[in-house]
Amino acid sequence: METTSEMDAQTAEASQENFMRQLRETFDKLPNDIPLYMFVDRGDDNVYTQTNRQIVRAFREMSSRITFREYYMDNELAGKWNVDRSPTLLIAPERYNIRWLGAPVGEEGRIFLETLIFAGMGKSNLNQQTLGVLDKIDTPRNIKVFVSATCPYCPQQAVNAVRAAIERPDLVSVEIVDIQAEPELANQYSAFSVPQTFANDVLIGQGAQSEEVFALSLLKLEPQTIFIPDSDAELVENDLVVIGGGPAGLAAGIYAERSGLKAAVIERDALGGQVALTPIVENYPGFTSVGGKTLVDIMVSHALQYVQIFAGEEVLEIEPGNPITVKTSRREFKTRAVLLATGAKHRNLGVPGESRLSGKGVSYCATCDGPLFKGKKVIMVGGGSSAVTEALHLSHQGVNVTLVHRRDSLRAQEVLTKQLEANHIPILWNTEVQEILGRERVQGVELANNRSGEQTRLEVDGVFIAIGYEPSVDLARKIGIELNEEGFIKHDEKHRTGIPGIYSAGDVEGGYKQIVTATGQGAAAAMTIFEDLMNPYWLAKAN
Ligand code: NAP
Numbered sequence: 001m002e003t004t005s006e007m008d009a010q011t012a013e014a015s016q017e018n019f020m021r022q023l024r025e026t027f028d029k030l031p032n033d034i035p036l037y038m039f040v041d042r043g044d045d046n047v048y049t050q051t052n053r054q055i056v057r058a059f060r061e062m063s064s065r066i067t068f069r070e071y072y073m074d075n076e077l078a079g080k081w082n083v084d085r086s087p088t089l090l091i092a093p094e095r096y097n098i099r100w101l102g103a104p105v106g107e108e109g110r111i112f113l114e115t116l117i118f119a120g121m122g123k124s125n126l127n128q129q130t131l132g133v134l135d136k137i138d139t140p141r142n143i144k145v146f147v148s149a150t151c152p153y154c155p156q157q158a159v160n161a162v163r164a165a166i167e168r169p170d171l172v173s174v175e176i177v178d179i180q181a182e183p184e185l186a187n188q189y190s191a192f193s194v195p196q197t198f199a200n201d202v203l204i205g206q207g208a209q210s211e212e213v214f215a216l217s218l219l220k221l222e223p224q225t226i227f228i229p230d231s232d233a234e235l236v237e238n239d240l241v242v243i244g245g246g247p248a249g250l251a252a253g254i255y256a257e258r259s260g261l262k263a264a265v266i267e268r269d270a271l272g273g274q275v276a277l278t279p280i281v282e283n284y285p286g287f288t289s290v291g292g293k294t295l296v297d298i299m300v301s302h303a304l305q306y307v308q309i310f311a312g313e314e315v316l317e318i319e320p321g322n323p324i325t326v327k328t329s330r331r332e333f334k335t336r337a338v339l340l341a342t343g344a345k346h347r348n349l350g351v352p353g354e355s356r357l358s359g360k361g362v363s364y365c366a367t368c369d370g371p372l373f374k375g376k377k378v379i380m381v382g383g384g385s386s387a388v389t390e391a392l393h394l395s396h397q398g399v400n401v402t403l404v405h406r407r408d409s410l411r412a413q414e415v416l417t418k419q420l421e422a423n424h425i426p427i428l429w430n431t432e433v434q435e436i437l438g439r440e441r442v443q444g445v446e447l448a449n450n451r452s453g454e455q456t457r458l459e460v461d462g463v464f465i466a467i468g469y470e471p472s473v474d475l476a477r478k479i480g481i482e483l484n485e486e487g488f489i490k491h492d493e494k495h496r497t498g499i500p501g502i503y504s505a506g507d508v509e510g511g512y513k514q515i516v517t518a519t520g521q522g523a524a525a526a527m528t529i530f531e532d533l534m535n536p537y538w539l540a541k542a543n
Helices: 004-029 047-062 076-080 107-121 128-135 154-167 183-188 211-220 247-258 273-277 292-304 366-373 385-396 414-422 474-478 515-534 537-542
Strands: 034-040 066-072 088-091 098-101 141-147 172-178 196-199 202-206 234-243 263-267 308-311 315-319 324-328 331-340 344-346 377-381 400-404 431-437 444-449 455-459 462-465 469-471 502-504
Touching: 004 047, 004 107, 034 047, 034 076, 034 107, 047 066, 047 107, 066 076, 088 107, 098 107, 098 154, 107 141, 107 154, 107 172, 128 154, 128 211, 141 154, 154 172, 154 211, 196 211, 202 211, 234 247, 234 324, 234 515, 247 263, 247 292, 247 515, 263 331, 273 292, 292 308, 315 474, 331 515, 366 385, 366 462, 377 385, 385 400, 385 414, 385 462, 400 431, 502 515
Parallel strands: 034 066, 098 172, 141 172, 234 263, 234 331, 263 308, 331 502, 377 400, 377 462
Antiparallel strands: 034 088, 088 098, 141 196, 196 202, 315 324, 324 331, 344 469, 431 444, 444 455
């Protein structure tokens, strides 16, 4: 008889084979060949060069559409295509100007796969709004996207750039720069946070942008935060609009659709909310240990089986009524119920130097930026579970991290604080950051002991901040939803807010703020919404 682990191994092998077969079929259906060229210095057989060879060979074996040639930097083709760094990987250089500095491993593998597919298709599949913006570009744009193998936001941004280069090969070129492979280049651009995007050497985006916001930033050569389309907004009519694509919103979308409601989930930033930034999750039932981004990917692909997700779209306005109107940066929704699952955004320290040096050594995402600080000295500010999880993650990445906490005991779960001790991560107790120092990048911090009053200056290369979250209640506030004393949405035990037809779930409600509680709240709210729409309590009250 087969053991469970043998059966698990067989299932994993079968799904891997299935995936490879689908990939092979996808490549074989592509209309264009995808020639890849790698240029290396003579004798430069480093880890990136070797990894590139292995990865490209694996793809080449999968499809005859992919070809691979390797040349030394002194070959005339290097001159023809202006290659000046080793190793550089060029993707279909006769048609596009897309190059890779480093090797596409980890999260970067997703960028590489999508790049190959778009190059093979010969089209970008960008939406009409984005194409309209890209059409307006009339002078060259040389984009550099700084990425790392562990950054979950990087694929979205790098693929935006690749798709722009495929749409406008006449004017748009892209370099995907792995910051670990190219530390000098990252240093030169002060790109100490990923993804970070430059066009013609001007910063146009920090973090991942929606495709329209990216295109607009590229057109204007300055970072944009919102894209308001021309007047051709579409109209979507349904039963429920869920605002927020974190665990609460995704669970609500699944439950709503399964109960027969027509629902939509709208998310302005990265799907998954805070979970996408959590290095490791160890308390979500069913997973002993899982990367936050992996868990998000699983949830999103599950939700997509049921519910339509509008990613990279910002809700601008909600007009309560019957129906309720939800206006976004892209279209208008007419709906019967709205669920606010808007989550929470990271809290700032509010000290001098913090905003000026943000992305230049000040970071709120250890998962994204940790690898940049390998072998360097940083502090992690905070005493909750996030600060401790992230300090552990940094330490495991080879970063010399010290925890700085304003009290003499931690708020984090005991299992985590024990790991902190076991990993010998030093803690500065009763210590507050007064100022973050540095001109172009973080060079140190000014600390004060709030018991003794003693001031010290510590030389550090990075300041990671994980001091909790503020609920995202702007939309709720705008329509007059009552908040509690702590600023979270006031709601009843059925997740109803004070306005009929408007509900809340997840971190925006306050409470335990766990992934498992957020998904539970999302599911419960969706079930209430189903019951209420079948039998509206506000009509019963009116009678
Ligand atoms: P948190 O639990 O609210 O902790 C915030 C920490 O930052 C506290 O230690 C607080 O200090 C400190 N702080 C707040 N404002 C500060 C300021 N201005 N200056 C210096 N320090 C400041 O936030 P969190 O750690 O992000 O966790 C949020 C929620 O997610 C929690 O419910 C947590 O349990 C959950 N979470 C769970 C896990 C897990 O289960 N593995 C992992 C991550 C997060 P005081 O202690 O003095 O108030």
